[in-house]
Amino acid sequence: MKSYVGLDVSLATTAICVIDEHGRQVKMTCAASDPQAIAAALRRDAKKVVRIVLESGQLSTWLTRELRALDLPVVCVDARQAHRALSGRLNKSDPADAEGLAQLVRTGWFREVHIKSLTSDRLRALLSARDRLIRIRKELEGQVRGTLKTFGIKLGSFGRGREREGFRHQARMVSGDDPALKAALAALLAAHQAVCREFALLESLLRRTTRTHELIGRMMTVPGIGPITAAAFVAVIDSPDRFRNAASVA
Secondary structure, rough: EEEEEEEEEOOOOOOOOOEEOOOOOOEEEEOOOOOOHHHHHHHHOOOOOEEEEEEOOOOHHHHHHHHHHHOEEEEOOOOOHHHHHOOOOOOOOOOHHHHHHHHHHOOOOOOOOOOOHHHHHHHHHHHHHHHHHHHHHHHHHHHHHHHHHHHHOOOOOOOOOOOOOHHHHHHHHOOOHHHHHHHHHHHHHHHHHHHHHHHHHHHHHHHHHHHHOHHHHHHHHOOOOOHHHHHHHHHHHHOHOOOOOOHOOO
16 A cells, blocks of 8 residues: 655654555654654655655755655655645644645645755855855954944955955054953954955855856856856756746746
């Protein structure tokens, strides 16, 4: 008899519900949120599995990719759609949600979420880290400027070099002899220097990565498109054939 499986994933454990083709519960169990542990539980408790479903979430990309590598027919569904479908259930426990997901996949009432490639996720990780470092750098610079304004000191403009050495030099020069101000600025400027250094290293790695990527290199031939824009576009799109037409990309 065919069976369908719902996985309700949390950080530590995953509730697993197996139902048959008529919607009757066959097995309810729990396993660690690890692909090998989940696969072992499914091989033990589920026979002739047609489809396995889990909601999109923090671990869903990793679990879906790893379970597919173990030849399991797993799909990831939109968490918002699944929430609307499951919100009417009286019991909101993890096992109940796992059963609800299994019923969804049995009836076919679900929208599958595209799981991006490992290459795309690596690009996104580099771009996200780069963006965060830029935000931290700007926050530190704003904190330094705000701190100095309290003492009536206004910083002027400075060069736009990646290391921002001009900003740190100017802040040190105007800090004066106030011990509290000097201590505060020393801590902020040390953090600023470290962030700038790590940003430069990450930027260099990202640009080296884009030079070896065929599609990114092709996009960079478009006037006005640099490595960061091209990498961001490729990371988001990942697989163009998942879009019906160009207008749906937006």
